[in-house]
Amino acid sequence: MTSDGHLADCRARLAFDLLANTWNSVVLWALRGDPSRHGELQERIGGISSKVLTETLRRLEFNGLVERRTGTAPRVAYALTPLGRTLLGPIDAFGAWAFEHGDEVMAAQERHGG
Numbered sequence: 001m002t003s004d005g006h007l008a009d010c011r012a013r014l015a016f017d018l019l020a021n022t023w024n025s026v027v028l029w030a031l032r033g034d035p036s037r038h039g040e041l042q043e044r045i046g047g048i049s050s051k052v053l054t055e056t057l058r059r060l061e062f063n064g065l066v067e068r069r070t071g072t073a074p075r076v077a078y079a080l081t082p083l084g085r086t087l088l089g090p091i092d093a094f095g096a097w098a099f100e101h102g103d104e105v106m107a108a109q110e111r112h113g114g
Contacts, residue, residue: 035079
């Protein structure tokens with residue numbers, strides 16, 4: 001974080017913004033293996049519309065985390081960039097935290113009428 005207290009401008013906020021969108025982390029995690037086509041990703045993820053997947057892939061590509069690979073038309077696949085791969089560890093750690101503490105969070109939400 002920045003030492004001058006301007007959290008709105010710090011690099012940590014950039015990282016939090018990238019991971020705050022639920023689909024960003026889900027799509028990055030789904031791409032951790034081999035490059036995948038749009039339909040393959042949609043099937044692997046489940047519960048994501050084609051439009052939202054396309055928007056998410058574009059956002060991740062814009063941020064340098066995913067690359068769009070074109071092959072013989074109309075074959076297009078998506079893959080993590082080296083930068084995108086660096087987020088797999090933090091996503092895995094966050095997922096492990098959620099698995100370990102998810103029940104506690106849900107109990108707190110219920111106590112507060114959630």
